[in-house]
Structures are given as structure tokens and as C-alpha cells.
Amino acid sequence: MATFYRTPWKGAEPNNYAAVNPHKFGKNARRGGKPSFGGGSRPHSGGGRPSSGGYNRGAGRGGSRGGGRGRGNPGENIDVNRFINKATPVADVVAYVPKHQFKDFALSERIQRNLAEKNYVTPTPIQDQSIPSVLEGKDIVGLANTGTGKTGAFLIPLVSRAVENPRMRVLIMAPTRELAVQIKDEFRGFARTLSLEAVLCVGGAGIVPQMATLRRNPAFVIGTPGRLKDLMERRALDLSTFDTVVLDEADRMLDMGFIDDMRFILAKMRAERHTLFFSATMSREIERLIGEFLKNPVQVSVKTRDTAATIDQDVVRIQPGQNKLEVLLELLQNPEMSKVLVFGRTKYGVERLAKDLERRGVKAEAIHGDKTHGRRLKALEAFKRDQVQVLVATDVAARGLDISGVSHVINFDLPQSYDDYVHRIGRTGRAGAVGKALTFV
Secondary structure (H helix, E strand, O other), X not given: OEEEXXXXXXXXXXXXXXXXXXXXXXXXXXXXXXXEOOOOOOHHHHOOOOEOOOOOOOXXXXXXXXXXXXXXXXXXXXXXXXXXXXXXXXXXXXXXXXXXXXXXXXXXXXXXXXXXXXXXXXXXXXXXXXXXXXXXXXXXXXXXXXXXXHHHHHHHHXXXXXXXXXXXXXXXXXOOHHXXXXXXXXXXXXXXXXXXXXXXXXXXXXXXXXXHHHOOOOOEEEEOHHHHHHXXXXXXXXXXXXXXXXXXXXXXXXXXXXXXXXXXXXXXXXXXXEEEEEEOOOOHHHHHHHHHHOOOOEEEEOOOOOOOOOEEXXXXXXXXXXXXXXXXXXXXXXXXXXXXXXXXXXXXXXXXXXXXXXXXXXOEXXXXXXXXXXXXXXXXXXXXXXXXXXXXXXXXXXXXOOOOOOOEEEEOOOOOOHHHHHHHHOOOOOOOOOEEEEEEO
16 A cells, blocks of 8 residues: 655654555566657756656656766665655744835836736835846846746846836846747736836747847847757847846756856856846856856845755655556545646656546646657646646746646656755645645655
8 A cells, every 4th residue: 555654754644645556567567668769868858858668667857968877866875764754834934024025126117017917015025125126237147946926036127127228228138939939928017007028048949030030139038048059050149239148946946957058158158147046956066157158246035945845745656656647646535636737747647648648537737858849838838727737747847938737746756856846846835835745755
């Protein structure tokens, strides 16, 4: 029987997730499967690690730029106790007291009207501490947990500055298509009724329309490093006229092997530029990048802990010979699991798991690097609109996606690292709501 524990080292009684009937794996479920590299393995075209196996143990690990790198999953070395944590009641969380309201910022009057229509009154901590410095043109290093409003922290003041300075041009780099799309969508809300244009430059979408829009010299260019570099090599994007750059989720771009592309892109910009650098983690590599890319930056850190206090975390123990799919199906019958994000390790496994769930009567969609940009957006939209109960994803979805109302995150496959785990479960428990995260071990 799969057992679900609050504190397994103390032998606590399992709660109502525990009653799962044992089943044996089919022989195909034990087999890793053939590698799947369709659609290219460059990060900008796929946005995630290439697939090299099925959704059960034994699948090879995919590199950020190429094929599998041996058997096993490094995530198996993570202490299982790190996947267990009782959510703190919202009433017990000490509330941040902002120094400003949005109306206090020196923003354009037209931006203030748009914010008022969106009911933006009180900024989040990262916004409260970053916006004044961005308005002053200072370089910034922003360190904050996922889901803390980083996008608004740079978009709101930059849109305001662009309104005042029609010649201003801004480049925003993001690690994945999904995050770039989200930034573009938020830009549209902040810049509504304003004469500002933005172009989305990501892999998986037609490059010709992107080139056509670039010829109009839009104020904001938002894209992934690989596609941006491609456009530059085609001489469709000239960065010599850009004076501001935003590196969003810089640690993820580093993890995905984009460092050379980032250096290539920034080398084509003005030496005297305004640079905003946002990251969820601070490693030695990130510190080196800060020293390389920024000048006398203002450091803003509102990171409080690795995982949000509002996420209830537990593990589901899979017994030898038990079928993970059957365990998942049993869990999904719980009425509380209304909007579930399930993470798998490989593109092949994620696609197969979504199809298996559909065959068993669960409305599910999958997103991974082999799907076209349009199909990924369609799957995300269906999940956001509650047209499907389950979205099965590779780690391409772990960063930056703002999907409201996700009731549960399930790690069907272990993450590659604890940082990946943090970003996966950050899709639930957002905006003060309590979420739940379960990890199959």
C-alpha cells in the first residue's frame, strides 16, 4: 500500500490520502522508453530538459543542451524529510508592512489610472522596495521567492519611464516561452491605452512575424535567449539602440545553459545601460554574473525561506511493485484535488502520463518542450479556465507561471534538485492561499 505520512520518521498515522490499493507495474511502465528529441534540444526551442525515458524510475537524465547523461535521477539523493512541512496558518504569518502605496510612486498619471483599474493598491515587498530605484535608473539585483510579484516590480516602473521617454527601448530576457508570454500579457495590462508596443520573441513560434514586428522598433522586446540570438544573427534585432535590459529568472537561465547566449546578447548592448537582475537563488555563479553585468547595483532581498509558509508538503511512499499511475488515479478522486499540476521528469513520460490519465477518464493536458508554442499555450489556457483537472508538465512550467487556484502540486517524478522542487511547488499556495504539495518517493 502507498502510504502518505506527515512525519514518517515518527511513524505518524497516515491521513485520508493513504487508502490506495496496491497494483503491479506493467512491464512497459518499467521500461525507460526511447529518447525523444523532436523539435530540437536547444533550450530556446524546447524550454526544458530533453527527454530520455518514460515516467517511471530508470529514465535517463536529460542535459540542458543535448541527450541523456546516464541512468538514475539525482533527485533521489535529496533527503525525503525536505519534502515534508506543515503549512503555517495564514493568520500566523507576520504581514509585511509596505513603505508605499502605488499612488505614492512617481509613476506616469496614465500608468496610475491603469493600476487603479486593475485594483493595484498595495505593492508586494519586492515591488515596494524595487520600484523607486528602477524609476531612478539604478541597477538592481532582486532576490525573491517565486510568486512574489517580480514581474510587476520591473514592468510597472519601466512602462512608466517609457511613456515619458518615447525613445527608450527595453530588452527583457526570460528562460522559457511560458514566462516570456506571461511577461507580455502583464505588459499588455499595464500599458493598456498607451502608445507602447511589445514584441514576443520565442522559439516554437514563427520567426517571420517576429521579424516584421521588430522592423517597427517596438519599445519592449521580450524573449528567450536562444531566439533573441537567432534574430540578432539574422540582423533583424539591433541592440545598439537599447538602453535597458531585464534578466528575469537569471538563475534558471544559467541552469539551462544560456550563459554564452546571455554574454553574446549583452555584449551587443551599450556599455552604459540600465540593468535589472532578478533571481530566486544566489549562488557563486550568480554572484559572478552580477559582477560582470551590473554596476553598483542596489540589492533588494525579500526572500524569507525556500518554500512558502502556505504550502502543506508531504510525501506519498510507493511500495515495491506498486503502479504509480494507479496511486495517482486514486489520489485524483479526492474532491479537494480540483486543479492539479503534476510534474514529470521527461517529455516522453509527461506526454504518456497525460494520455494514460485521459484514457482512465481524467481530463488532462500536457506541456513539454516537444509541443509547439501554440499547443502549449492552448493547454495552459485550458488548465487556467478549469477545462481540465490535471496539467502534466516537465520543469519547463516550474518557473514563472502564474496560474491562480492550483489546489495541489504532485511530483510524480522526483525533481533533479531541491531548487527545482522549490520552484515546482511554488505554483500552489500563491497570493496567501493554502496549497498542498505531494512527492512520490
